[in-house]
Amino acid sequence: MVRRRILxxxxxxxxxxxxxxxxxGYIQLIKGNWLALKAEDLLNREIPVEARRGKILDRNGQVLAMNISSPTVIAIPVQIKDPSMTAKELANILNQSEQKIYKLITKKVLMVKIARKISEEKANQIQALRLPGIAITEExxxxxxxxxLASHVLGFVGIDNQGLAGVEVVYEKLLKGRNGSITFFADASGRKMPNQEETYKPPKDGYTLVLTLDKQIQSFLERELDQAMLKYDAENALAIAMDPKTGEILxxxxxxxxDPEHFADYPSEVYNRNLPIWMAYEPGSTFKIITLAAALDEDVISLSDNFYDPGYIEVAGQKIKCWKREGHGSESFLEVVENSCNPGFVVMGQKLGKEKLFQYIKAFGFGEKTGIDLRGEQKGILFDLDNVGPVELATTSFGQGVSVTPIQQVVAVSAAINGGILYTPHILKEVRDPVTNEVLTVIKPEAKRRVISQETSREVRLALESVVAKGTGRNAFIDGYRVAGKTGTAQKIGPTGGYLKNNYIVSFIGLAPADDPQIVVYVAVDNPKxxxxxxxxxAPIVKNILESTLQYLEVAPRKEQITKEYRYGLDIPYVEVPNLIGYSKQQLRQNLYINFNLEIDGDGDIVVQQIPKPGTRVEKGSTIRLYFGDKE
Structure with missing residues (x-):
């Protein structure tokens, strides 16, 4: 019995x-590596090293968005000796809840951020306290x-430097980079273990983006919009400048x-709506360019053909009126364009027929997004072809009853005048290495399709140049630069569906020079008072933008252009600036320069320099600035 128990x-x-x-054996041989990794995970502490967000530059390398260091308050809880006192001191400086800070600094973690991207003044105050376990780092x-400047294009970022709008969010993957880290071993209380090496994984900064925008041209647009808002007390205003031969947004x-740095201080509808791509409305007469291009391309009219406008046209029993109540009488179709005569454009639409007209409208890109590399683009609204009757055909012909966006109009008109090619508009021009500045990617122009012939495009340009020289666009005329363009005045639709009284979106689309367009500019002002x-x-706003831009780009004036028809009391004629260099003050007094205002600068007796230069053509009454010096 005992033996059995022993056994x-x-x-x-x-x-x-x-x-x-x-x-x-199982633990050592089979699970050993897994347990070792688990132990390492428990001991490992990793501090992220933030990558720098990529810069955003304009086409000439001017910085539009960059990074600066900003103080951030961090706490290492195991090193804090008096959490209550520490929370109280920090709360006073940071204007935060004492309880909230206390909760943060007593967490069982290695490190915690208390306040991010604070002012230098507050950072200095905290450093002066020398609180144990509290440090200032840079983010x-x-x-x-x-x-x-260009805020709606650039967009903005959140607290973690993540893109939230504009280019910042569209190209987030390129801009954000990849964070690095510092890894070390620490005990359960968070203290660094002795005789253990740190591992440093460097961050990879975000790529530098070069945009198609030109900072100087952008400033011209913004300057004019600011003045327009002030002058007309408008609800909204917008402007686009584009290279018609490439689709590059200038x-x-x-x-x-x-202000993108303080976007939260503004209503969301302000920073969320990039009006040139978001706003959709009836375009009015700027849309007539499309009807004209289609009618010329299909050869259903010639600019020299005759038309009679009694002030209205009857369509399916309805009278469609011209803006000029008594009508324009007998006129050519070129004059129909100059006068923006609605009945004349209705006839163009009728000659085309609804199938052909809408075929061209869609070919010009209306009814679909342009594909611009920005978020929030609308596609507008077109009539369904099955629902287009005689009245819908008529109103569409002069830009009523359809809904389009500003960017669609700029892209379409560019195709109408650049030789007939529709381009995809784009904002990004290049992607560069953040360290070497080497160009890694170049965004090439994307031609979608041919819409009209080169000959038709040439005729459209000539007709639109005539609009500016002789028609409704006279206020955009620039002597020597062959400006072409078209006006637009569109009544707005109210919330109940009817048209609002005395509430219009007024616009103008202009291009120059007409013989070789370098730039297309569109401006719309919503409900100017x-x-x-x-x-x-x-039209005057576009004129100012074009004039400033053409001079900035050093585009040579043209020797030939359509002569402007001046209306007495309405249009200011252009005159040539005389050569006053070498004149004395006595000679200037003897000659009455009634065409100019003279401004004098300098202490000498002789004119040594003048602006504008002699021979320049300017509006009568313009100022000539004279600089006086010695004869030498």
Whole structure:
């Protein structure tokens, strides 16, 4: 009996011992690597090293968005000796809840951020306290050196430097980079373990993006929109400048505007709506360019053909009126374009027929998004062809009853005047290495399709140049630069569906030079107070933008252009600036320069320099600035 017990105990002992050896072998040989990694994970501490967000530059390398260092308050809880006192001191400086800070600094973590991207003044105050376990570190903060310039295009970032709008969000993957880290071993309380090496994984900064925008041209757009908002007390205003031969956006602006560094201080509808791509409305007469291009391309009219306008046209029992109540009488189709005569464009649409007209409208890109590399683009609304009757065909012909966006109009008109090619508009021009500045990617122009022939495009340009020289676009005329364009005055639709009274979106689309277009500019002003005509409000704005841009780009003036028809009391004639260099003050007094205002600068007796230069053509009454010096 005793022997049996001994044998049983021995057997059980051997079994237990064997099981322990087997378990130990399993842990050591099979699970050993896995357990080692688990232990390493428990001991590992990783501090992220933030990558710098990529810069955003204009086409000439001017910085539009960059990063600056900004102080951030961090806490290492195990090093804090008096959490209550620490929370109280920090709360006073940071204007935060004492309880919230106390909760943060007593967490069982290695490190916690208390306040991010604070002012230098507050950072200095905290450092002066020398609180144990509290430190100031630097984080990257997005900075826009030009403040609100191109804000709707650039967009903005969140607290973690993540893109939230504009280019910042569209190209987030390129801009954000990849964070690095510092890895070390620490005990359970978070203290660094002795004799253990740190591992540093460097961050990879985001790529530098070069945009198609030109900072100088952008500033011209923004300057004019600011003045328009002030002058006309408008609800909104917008402008686009584009290279018609490539689709590159040279400038894009909206009003109201906002500061991207403080976007939260503005209503969401301001920073969320990039009006040139978001706003869809009836275009009015600027849309007539499409009807004209289609009618010329299909050869259903000639610009020299005759037309009679009694002031209206009857369509399916309805009278469609011309803006000129008494009508324009007998006129050519070129004069129909110059006068923006609605009945004349209705006839163009009728000659085309609804199938052909809408075929061209869609070919010009209306009814679909342009594909611009920005978010929030609308596609507008066109009539379903099955629902287009005689009246719908008529109203569509002069830009009523359809809904389009500004960017669609700029792209379409560019195709109408650049030789007939429709391009995809784009904002990104190049992607560069953040360290070497090497160009990694170049965005090439994307031609979608041919819409009209080169000959038709040439005729369209000549007709639109005549609009500016002789028609409704006279206020956009620039002597020597062959400006072409078209006015637009569109009545707005109210919330109930009817047209609002005395509430219009007035616009003008202009291009120059007409013989070789370098730039297309579109401006729309929403509900300007006072006179509400595109030729009165928007055309002068486009003229100022074009004039500044053409001079900035050093585009040579043309020797030949359509002579402007001046209306007495309405149009200011152009005169040539005389050569006054070498004149004395006595000679200037003897000659009455009634065409100019003279401004004098300098202490000498002789004119040594003048602006504008002699021979320049300017509007009568313009200022000539004279600089006086010695004869030498």
């Amino acid at each position: 049983t105990s021995l057997f059980v002992g051997i079994l237990i011992f064997t099981s322990l050896i087997a378990r130990l 990257s903060k997005r900075y826009y050196p030009e403040k609100d 400038g894009m602006a909206s009003r109201p505007n906002y 006072g006179i509400q005509f595109g030729g009165v409000v928007a």
